Amino acid sequence: MLLKIYENNPNEKVIQQVVDVLKQGGVIIYPTDTVYGIGCDITHHKAIERVCEIRGLKVDKANLSFICYDLTDISQYTKPFDTSVFRLLKKALPGPFTFIFNASGQVPKLLSSKKKTVGIRVPANNIVREIVKQLGNPIVTASIRDEDDILEYSTDPELIHEKYENLVDIVIDGGYGDNIASTVVDLTDGGFEVLREGKGDLEQFL
Known part of the structure:
Protein backbone atom coordinates (compact mmCIF):
# COMPACT_ATOMS: atom_id res chain seq x y z
CA MET A 1 0.00 0.00 0.00
CA LEU A 2 1.34 3.45 -0.97
CA LEU A 3 0.14 6.25 1.33
CA LYS A 4 0.71 9.93 0.57
CA ILE A 5 1.48 12.03 3.66
CA TYR A 6 2.50 15.71 3.55
CA GLU A 7 5.30 16.64 5.90
CA ASN A 8 4.06 20.17 6.58
CA ASN A 9 0.65 18.93 7.65
CA PRO A 10 0.59 15.16 8.29
CA ASN A 11 -2.99 13.84 8.15
CA THR A 32 13.34 10.87 7.11
CA ASP A 33 15.40 14.07 6.80
CA THR A 34 18.01 11.99 4.95
CA VAL A 35 17.27 8.76 3.06
CA TYR A 36 14.11 6.63 3.10
CA GLY A 37 14.08 4.07 5.91
CA ILE A 38 12.50 0.68 6.51
CA GLY A 39 11.39 -0.24 10.00
CA CYS A 40 8.91 -1.48 12.58
CA ASP A 41 7.88 -1.10 16.23
CA ILE A 42 10.83 -2.07 18.46
CA THR A 43 8.61 -4.31 20.61
CA HIS A 44 7.79 -6.72 17.75
CA HIS A 45 10.61 -9.25 17.43
CA LYS A 46 9.17 -10.98 14.37
CA ALA A 47 8.88 -7.63 12.59
CA ILE A 48 12.51 -6.80 13.43
CA GLU A 49 13.54 -10.15 11.95
CA ARG A 50 11.50 -9.32 8.85
CA VAL A 51 13.22 -5.93 8.45
CA CYS A 52 16.61 -7.67 8.66
CA GLU A 53 15.54 -10.33 6.17
CA ILE A 54 14.35 -7.72 3.64
CA ARG A 55 17.64 -5.84 4.01
CA ALA A 62 22.75 -5.69 12.17
CA ASN A 63 23.52 -2.08 13.04
CA LEU A 64 19.92 -0.98 13.38
CA SER A 65 19.06 2.38 14.90
CA PHE A 66 15.97 3.65 16.72
CA ILE A 67 13.95 6.63 15.61
CA CYS A 68 12.79 8.51 18.69
CA TYR A 69 10.42 11.47 18.98
CA ASP A 70 12.67 13.62 21.17
CA LEU A 71 15.38 13.66 23.86
CA THR A 72 13.03 12.33 26.53
CA ASP A 73 12.64 9.12 24.54
CA ILE A 74 16.39 8.79 24.03
CA SER A 75 17.26 8.61 27.74
CA GLN A 76 15.15 5.46 28.19
CA TYR A 77 17.35 3.42 25.85
CA THR A 78 20.80 4.77 26.74
CA LYS A 79 23.01 4.65 29.80
CA PRO A 80 23.31 8.05 31.52
CA PHE A 81 25.44 10.57 29.63
CA ASP A 82 27.04 13.82 30.78
CA THR A 83 25.86 17.40 30.30
CA SER A 84 28.23 18.15 27.40
CA PHE A 99 24.25 9.03 17.68
CA ILE A 100 25.75 5.81 19.06
CA PHE A 101 25.27 5.38 22.83
CA ASN A 102 25.92 2.68 25.41
CA ALA A 103 22.62 0.79 25.56
CA SER A 104 20.42 0.61 28.65
CA GLY A 105 18.49 -2.49 29.76
CA GLN A 106 15.41 -1.13 27.94
CA VAL A 107 16.85 -2.06 24.54
CA PRO A 108 15.13 -5.28 23.39
CA LYS A 109 17.37 -8.32 23.95
CA LEU A 110 17.05 -9.23 20.28
CA LEU A 111 18.90 -6.06 19.36
CA SER A 112 21.55 -6.03 22.06
CA SER A 113 22.49 -9.71 22.30
CA LYS A 114 25.96 -9.15 20.86
CA LYS A 115 26.31 -5.40 21.10
CA LYS A 116 26.13 -3.12 24.10
CA THR A 117 25.50 -0.02 22.03
CA VAL A 118 22.47 1.54 20.35
CA GLY A 119 22.12 4.04 17.51
CA ILE A 120 19.53 6.78 18.06
CA ARG A 121 17.95 9.14 15.51
CA VAL A 122 15.55 12.07 15.90
CA PRO A 123 15.07 13.11 12.27
CA ALA A 124 13.89 16.59 11.30
CA ASN A 125 10.88 15.08 9.55
CA ASN A 126 7.34 15.56 10.88
CA ILE A 127 5.92 12.43 9.26
CA VAL A 128 8.08 9.84 10.99
CA ARG A 129 8.19 11.80 14.27
CA GLU A 130 4.37 11.96 14.39
CA ILE A 131 4.21 8.20 13.76
CA VAL A 132 6.64 7.55 16.64
CA LYS A 133 4.77 9.99 18.90
CA GLN A 134 1.41 8.27 18.32
CA LEU A 135 2.92 4.80 18.46
CA GLY A 136 4.47 5.48 21.87
CA ASN A 137 7.58 3.43 21.00
CA PRO A 138 10.63 4.11 18.84
CA ILE A 139 10.78 2.59 15.36
CA VAL A 140 13.70 0.33 14.48
CA THR A 141 15.20 1.74 11.31
CA ALA A 142 17.53 0.69 8.48
CA SER A 143 18.22 2.65 5.28
CA ILE A 144 16.67 1.66 1.98
CA ARG A 145 19.64 0.93 -0.24
CA ASP A 146 19.70 0.68 -4.00
CA GLU A 147 21.44 -2.08 -5.91
CA ASP A 148 22.57 0.53 -8.42
CA ASP A 149 26.25 1.37 -7.80
CA ILE A 150 25.76 5.01 -8.73
CA LEU A 151 22.54 5.52 -6.77
CA GLU A 152 23.38 4.26 -3.31
CA TYR A 153 19.95 5.20 -1.93
CA SER A 154 16.54 5.20 -3.60
CA THR A 155 14.90 8.63 -3.55
CA ASP A 156 11.62 8.22 -5.50
CA PRO A 157 8.81 6.84 -3.27
CA GLU A 158 6.88 5.45 -6.26
CA LEU A 159 9.89 3.44 -7.43
CA ILE A 160 10.50 2.31 -3.85
CA HIS A 161 6.88 1.14 -3.70
CA GLU A 162 7.24 -0.79 -6.97
CA LYS A 163 10.27 -2.59 -5.59
CA TYR A 164 9.04 -3.30 -2.04
CA GLU A 165 5.22 -3.46 -2.27
CA ASN A 166 5.15 -7.25 -1.81
CA LEU A 167 7.70 -7.19 1.03
CA VAL A 168 6.34 -4.47 3.34
CA ASP A 169 2.88 -3.45 4.53
CA ILE A 170 3.02 0.28 3.81
CA VAL A 171 5.25 2.60 1.78
CA ILE A 172 4.76 6.25 2.77
CA ASP A 173 5.13 8.78 -0.02
CA GLY A 174 6.50 11.84 1.75
CA GLY A 175 8.01 13.33 -1.41
CA TYR A 176 11.46 12.73 -2.85
CA LYS A 199 24.40 14.98 5.70
CA GLY A 200 24.88 16.45 9.19
CA ASP A 201 27.81 18.75 10.02
CA LEU A 202 28.69 18.13 13.67
CA GLU A 203 31.31 20.91 13.80
CA GLN A 204 28.69 23.65 13.90
CA PHE A 205 27.32 22.24 17.19
CA LEU A 206 30.60 21.66 19.05
Missing part, protein backbone atom coordinates in the same frame (compact mmCIF):
# COMPACT_ATOMS: atom_id res chain seq x y z
CA GLU A 12 -3.80 12.41 11.59
CA LYS A 13 -6.10 9.69 10.25
CA VAL A 14 -3.44 8.43 7.85
CA ILE A 15 -0.78 8.58 10.59
CA GLN A 16 -3.11 6.51 12.80
CA GLN A 17 -3.55 4.01 9.98
CA VAL A 18 0.25 3.56 9.87
CA VAL A 19 0.44 3.29 13.68
CA ASP A 20 -2.24 0.57 13.68
CA VAL A 21 -0.21 -1.46 11.17
CA LEU A 22 2.95 -1.05 13.27
CA LYS A 23 1.12 -2.14 16.44
CA GLN A 24 0.10 -5.34 14.64
CA GLY A 25 3.75 -6.09 13.80
CA GLY A 26 3.77 -4.50 10.35
CA VAL A 27 6.82 -3.24 8.45
CA ILE A 28 6.79 0.18 6.79
CA ILE A 29 9.00 2.32 4.56
CA TYR A 30 9.02 6.01 5.43
CA PRO A 31 10.80 9.31 4.74
CA GLY A 56 19.71 -9.05 3.93
CA LEU A 57 21.08 -8.52 7.44
CA LYS A 58 21.70 -10.94 10.32
CA VAL A 59 19.69 -9.79 13.34
CA ASP A 60 22.50 -10.24 15.86
CA LYS A 61 24.99 -8.37 13.67
CA VAL A 85 26.58 15.33 25.42
CA PHE A 86 23.11 16.57 26.42
CA ARG A 87 23.98 20.10 25.25
CA LEU A 88 25.20 18.75 21.90
CA LEU A 89 22.03 16.67 21.40
CA LYS A 90 19.83 19.63 22.27
CA LYS A 91 21.50 21.71 19.56
CA ALA A 92 21.83 18.99 16.90
CA LEU A 93 18.41 17.30 17.18
CA PRO A 94 16.07 16.98 15.41
CA GLY A 95 18.60 16.61 12.63
CA PRO A 96 20.46 14.33 10.19
CA PHE A 97 22.55 12.47 12.79
CA THR A 98 22.73 8.96 14.20
CA GLY A 177 14.04 11.56 -0.32
CA ASP A 178 17.66 12.59 -0.05
CA ASN A 179 20.48 10.35 -1.25
CA ILE A 180 22.93 11.27 1.51
CA ALA A 181 22.67 9.25 4.73
CA SER A 182 22.96 10.61 8.27
CA THR A 183 26.27 11.46 9.93
CA VAL A 184 27.09 8.76 12.49
CA VAL A 185 28.64 9.97 15.77
CA ASP A 186 30.03 7.66 18.47
CA LEU A 187 29.37 8.94 22.00
CA THR A 188 30.20 5.73 23.87
CA ASP A 189 33.57 6.91 25.25
CA GLY A 190 32.41 10.32 26.38
CA GLY A 191 33.89 12.06 23.32
CA PHE A 192 32.40 12.88 19.91
CA GLU A 193 33.86 10.63 17.22
CA VAL A 194 32.42 10.86 13.70
CA LEU A 195 32.28 7.31 12.31
CA ARG A 196 30.63 8.26 9.01
CA GLU A 197 30.44 11.67 7.37
CA GLY A 198 26.92 12.19 6.07
Whole structure:
Protein backbone atom coordinates (compact mmCIF):
# COMPACT_ATOMS: atom_id res chain seq x y z
CA MET A 1 0.00 0.00 0.00
CA LEU A 2 1.34 3.45 -0.97
CA LEU A 3 0.14 6.25 1.33
CA LYS A 4 0.71 9.93 0.57
CA ILE A 5 1.48 12.03 3.66
CA TYR A 6 2.50 15.71 3.55
CA GLU A 7 5.30 16.64 5.90
CA ASN A 8 4.06 20.17 6.58
CA ASN A 9 0.65 18.93 7.65
CA PRO A 10 0.59 15.16 8.29
CA ASN A 11 -2.99 13.84 8.15
CA GLU A 12 -3.80 12.41 11.59
CA LYS A 13 -6.10 9.69 10.25
CA VAL A 14 -3.44 8.43 7.85
CA ILE A 15 -0.78 8.58 10.59
CA GLN A 16 -3.11 6.51 12.80
CA GLN A 17 -3.55 4.01 9.98
CA VAL A 18 0.25 3.56 9.87
CA VAL A 19 0.44 3.29 13.68
CA ASP A 20 -2.24 0.57 13.68
CA VAL A 21 -0.21 -1.46 11.17
CA LEU A 22 2.95 -1.05 13.27
CA LYS A 23 1.12 -2.14 16.44
CA GLN A 24 0.10 -5.34 14.64
CA GLY A 25 3.75 -6.09 13.80
CA GLY A 26 3.77 -4.50 10.35
CA VAL A 27 6.82 -3.24 8.45
CA ILE A 28 6.79 0.18 6.79
CA ILE A 29 9.00 2.32 4.56
CA TYR A 30 9.02 6.01 5.43
CA PRO A 31 10.80 9.31 4.74
CA THR A 32 13.34 10.87 7.11
CA ASP A 33 15.40 14.07 6.80
CA THR A 34 18.01 11.99 4.95
CA VAL A 35 17.27 8.76 3.06
CA TYR A 36 14.11 6.63 3.10
CA GLY A 37 14.08 4.07 5.91
CA ILE A 38 12.50 0.68 6.51
CA GLY A 39 11.39 -0.24 10.00
CA CYS A 40 8.91 -1.48 12.58
CA ASP A 41 7.88 -1.10 16.23
CA ILE A 42 10.83 -2.07 18.46
CA THR A 43 8.61 -4.31 20.61
CA HIS A 44 7.79 -6.72 17.75
CA HIS A 45 10.61 -9.25 17.43
CA LYS A 46 9.17 -10.98 14.37
CA ALA A 47 8.88 -7.63 12.59
CA ILE A 48 12.51 -6.80 13.43
CA GLU A 49 13.54 -10.15 11.95
CA ARG A 50 11.50 -9.32 8.85
CA VAL A 51 13.22 -5.93 8.45
CA CYS A 52 16.61 -7.67 8.66
CA GLU A 53 15.54 -10.33 6.17
CA ILE A 54 14.35 -7.72 3.64
CA ARG A 55 17.64 -5.84 4.01
CA GLY A 56 19.71 -9.05 3.93
CA LEU A 57 21.08 -8.52 7.44
CA LYS A 58 21.70 -10.94 10.32
CA VAL A 59 19.69 -9.79 13.34
CA ASP A 60 22.50 -10.24 15.86
CA LYS A 61 24.99 -8.37 13.67
CA ALA A 62 22.75 -5.69 12.17
CA ASN A 63 23.52 -2.08 13.04
CA LEU A 64 19.92 -0.98 13.38
CA SER A 65 19.06 2.38 14.90
CA PHE A 66 15.97 3.65 16.72
CA ILE A 67 13.95 6.63 15.61
CA CYS A 68 12.79 8.51 18.69
CA TYR A 69 10.42 11.47 18.98
CA ASP A 70 12.67 13.62 21.17
CA LEU A 71 15.38 13.66 23.86
CA THR A 72 13.03 12.33 26.53
CA ASP A 73 12.64 9.12 24.54
CA ILE A 74 16.39 8.79 24.03
CA SER A 75 17.26 8.61 27.74
CA GLN A 76 15.15 5.46 28.19
CA TYR A 77 17.35 3.42 25.85
CA THR A 78 20.80 4.77 26.74
CA LYS A 79 23.01 4.65 29.80
CA PRO A 80 23.31 8.05 31.52
CA PHE A 81 25.44 10.57 29.63
CA ASP A 82 27.04 13.82 30.78
CA THR A 83 25.86 17.40 30.30
CA SER A 84 28.23 18.15 27.40
CA VAL A 85 26.58 15.33 25.42
CA PHE A 86 23.11 16.57 26.42
CA ARG A 87 23.98 20.10 25.25
CA LEU A 88 25.20 18.75 21.90
CA LEU A 89 22.03 16.67 21.40
CA LYS A 90 19.83 19.63 22.27
CA LYS A 91 21.50 21.71 19.56
CA ALA A 92 21.83 18.99 16.90
CA LEU A 93 18.41 17.30 17.18
CA PRO A 94 16.07 16.98 15.41
CA GLY A 95 18.60 16.61 12.63
CA PRO A 96 20.46 14.33 10.19
CA PHE A 97 22.55 12.47 12.79
CA THR A 98 22.73 8.96 14.20
CA PHE A 99 24.25 9.03 17.68
CA ILE A 100 25.75 5.81 19.06
CA PHE A 101 25.27 5.38 22.83
CA ASN A 102 25.92 2.68 25.41
CA ALA A 103 22.62 0.79 25.56
CA SER A 104 20.42 0.61 28.65
CA GLY A 105 18.49 -2.49 29.76
CA GLN A 106 15.41 -1.13 27.94
CA VAL A 107 16.85 -2.06 24.54
CA PRO A 108 15.13 -5.28 23.39
CA LYS A 109 17.37 -8.32 23.95
CA LEU A 110 17.05 -9.23 20.28
CA LEU A 111 18.90 -6.06 19.36
CA SER A 112 21.55 -6.03 22.06
CA SER A 113 22.49 -9.71 22.30
CA LYS A 114 25.96 -9.15 20.86
CA LYS A 115 26.31 -5.40 21.10
CA LYS A 116 26.13 -3.12 24.10
CA THR A 117 25.50 -0.02 22.03
CA VAL A 118 22.47 1.54 20.35
CA GLY A 119 22.12 4.04 17.51
CA ILE A 120 19.53 6.78 18.06
CA ARG A 121 17.95 9.14 15.51
CA VAL A 122 15.55 12.07 15.90
CA PRO A 123 15.07 13.11 12.27
CA ALA A 124 13.89 16.59 11.30
CA ASN A 125 10.88 15.08 9.55
CA ASN A 126 7.34 15.56 10.88
CA ILE A 127 5.92 12.43 9.26
CA VAL A 128 8.08 9.84 10.99
CA ARG A 129 8.19 11.80 14.27
CA GLU A 130 4.37 11.96 14.39
CA ILE A 131 4.21 8.20 13.76
CA VAL A 132 6.64 7.55 16.64
CA LYS A 133 4.77 9.99 18.90
CA GLN A 134 1.41 8.27 18.32
CA LEU A 135 2.92 4.80 18.46
CA GLY A 136 4.47 5.48 21.87
CA ASN A 137 7.58 3.43 21.00
CA PRO A 138 10.63 4.11 18.84
CA ILE A 139 10.78 2.59 15.36
CA VAL A 140 13.70 0.33 14.48
CA THR A 141 15.20 1.74 11.31
CA ALA A 142 17.53 0.69 8.48
CA SER A 143 18.22 2.65 5.28
CA ILE A 144 16.67 1.66 1.98
CA ARG A 145 19.64 0.93 -0.24
CA ASP A 146 19.70 0.68 -4.00
CA GLU A 147 21.44 -2.08 -5.91
CA ASP A 148 22.57 0.53 -8.42
CA ASP A 149 26.25 1.37 -7.80
CA ILE A 150 25.76 5.01 -8.73
CA LEU A 151 22.54 5.52 -6.77
CA GLU A 152 23.38 4.26 -3.31
CA TYR A 153 19.95 5.20 -1.93
CA SER A 154 16.54 5.20 -3.60
CA THR A 155 14.90 8.63 -3.55
CA ASP A 156 11.62 8.22 -5.50
CA PRO A 157 8.81 6.84 -3.27
CA GLU A 158 6.88 5.45 -6.26
CA LEU A 159 9.89 3.44 -7.43
CA ILE A 160 10.50 2.31 -3.85
CA HIS A 161 6.88 1.14 -3.70
CA GLU A 162 7.24 -0.79 -6.97
CA LYS A 163 10.27 -2.59 -5.59
CA TYR A 164 9.04 -3.30 -2.04
CA GLU A 165 5.22 -3.46 -2.27
CA ASN A 166 5.15 -7.25 -1.81
CA LEU A 167 7.70 -7.19 1.03
CA VAL A 168 6.34 -4.47 3.34
CA ASP A 169 2.88 -3.45 4.53
CA ILE A 170 3.02 0.28 3.81
CA VAL A 171 5.25 2.60 1.78
CA ILE A 172 4.76 6.25 2.77
CA ASP A 173 5.13 8.78 -0.02
CA GLY A 174 6.50 11.84 1.75
CA GLY A 175 8.01 13.33 -1.41
CA TYR A 176 11.46 12.73 -2.85
CA GLY A 177 14.04 11.56 -0.32
CA ASP A 178 17.66 12.59 -0.05
CA ASN A 179 20.48 10.35 -1.25
CA ILE A 180 22.93 11.27 1.51
CA ALA A 181 22.67 9.25 4.73
CA SER A 182 22.96 10.61 8.27
CA THR A 183 26.27 11.46 9.93
CA VAL A 184 27.09 8.76 12.49
CA VAL A 185 28.64 9.97 15.77
CA ASP A 186 30.03 7.66 18.47
CA LEU A 187 29.37 8.94 22.00
CA THR A 188 30.20 5.73 23.87
CA ASP A 189 33.57 6.91 25.25
CA GLY A 190 32.41 10.32 26.38
CA GLY A 191 33.89 12.06 23.32
CA PHE A 192 32.40 12.88 19.91
CA GLU A 193 33.86 10.63 17.22
CA VAL A 194 32.42 10.86 13.70
CA LEU A 195 32.28 7.31 12.31
CA ARG A 196 30.63 8.26 9.01
CA GLU A 197 30.44 11.67 7.37
CA GLY A 198 26.92 12.19 6.07
CA LYS A 199 24.40 14.98 5.70
CA GLY A 200 24.88 16.45 9.19
CA ASP A 201 27.81 18.75 10.02
CA LEU A 202 28.69 18.13 13.67
CA GLU A 203 31.31 20.91 13.80
CA GLN A 204 28.69 23.65 13.90
CA PHE A 205 27.32 22.24 17.19
CA LEU A 206 30.60 21.66 19.05
